[in-house]
Amino acid sequence: MDKQEAAAAWYRRYRSLRFKLALFVGVAALIFGAVMWFGKKVLSVAPASGVPLGECVRTESHIASLIQATDPHLPEISGRGGNxxxxxxxxxxxxxxxxxxxILIAEGLxxxxxxxxxxxxxxxxxxxFDVNGIGGVDLKRMALLxxxxxxxxxxxxxAWPFAISADTYLSAGFIVAPGQWLGLHSAEDLGGEFAPKKFLRRVVSQPLRSARGDGIPVRRFYRGVLEAPVDEKYHRIISMDPLSNDAYFNAAFLRMDDDAEPIRLTDPDGALMIHTSExxxxxxxxxxxxxxxxxxxxxxDTAIDRFKLLQILPGKESFAFVGTRLPVPDKLSEPLVVIVDIESGETSTHSLWR
Structure with missing residues (x-):
């Protein structure tokens, strides 16, 4: 009986020890899981605002931009951000x-x-879109395919593999009626390609800066008198006279592409001008x-820094402008999309920090 009692006592101690060990392992697992959750959810580096990735694209009814953001992660001791x-x-x-x-496309990239x-x-x-593979958004459901x-x-x-410069959509002027030209010109322009006896074409681009590279050109409205075209293409300039003394910095007319004249508006007849506030x-x-x-x-005023205007996205009813705000010391400049209705001038401004 002593041996049986001793064996039973040993077995009871064994079961108690096994239970305590299992309890310890279970509690340790719970603590470890809680620490991991706490580390990821509380101690992790929170993602900053998303920033634009690549160029904006215009569709018939939308402006679209890819947005990238860093996923939540534990602090990097090395500071290299390798993980x-x-x-x-x-x-x-x-x-x-x-x-x-x-709409989220992918994470953990x-x-x-x-x-x-x-x-x-x-x-x-x-x-x-192509984000680590081809995908798409159903524009009716507003959901990923x-x-x-x-x-x-x-x-x-x-056909052009590089980004289209905003300057592509700028024009110096246009023929408003047979023999009549409306242009935005500087004193330098009038002494050069827009001087009397020079020839001009119906489609004329407008440089962003002075040809001498000495700063922002100051331009005024000029009415030109033209001779009948040569070969229906070139018009000889008879005269160029200012319409007023009003001056505009870095001014140009807006157009749909580099092969087009400035867009024409009606009621009243006119056009759209882009210029710099100061x-x-x-x-x-x-x-x-x-x-x-x-x-x-x-x-x-779009509030976009004139020299940080990255894209012009033209359309029949509105123009969209993509760029950043004026710089603020020790801060990044906020990227914007500004949509302007060409008839009324009504604007909508959207931040690309998301």
Missing amino acids: TTTSVSILIIPLDGSEPKK TSNQFALAKILGSDGQVLW QPAEVRDPDVPKS PGLKGTTVISRIDLDGRVIWSV
């Missing part, structure tokens, strides 16, 4: 003024997985509607 990953979303801004929508990310364009139904819905996108491919480093981008006598109908 951080990135999320990429697409921001879709309706042209009708309704609320923009940000390494830098080489989104280095070549870009928006490919729209076929009217789907907005296509399912993998089975993805196909080769049928969108126009640009000389120096604090000038912002201003859009004005003018009539054919050079009178300003309305003006709107």
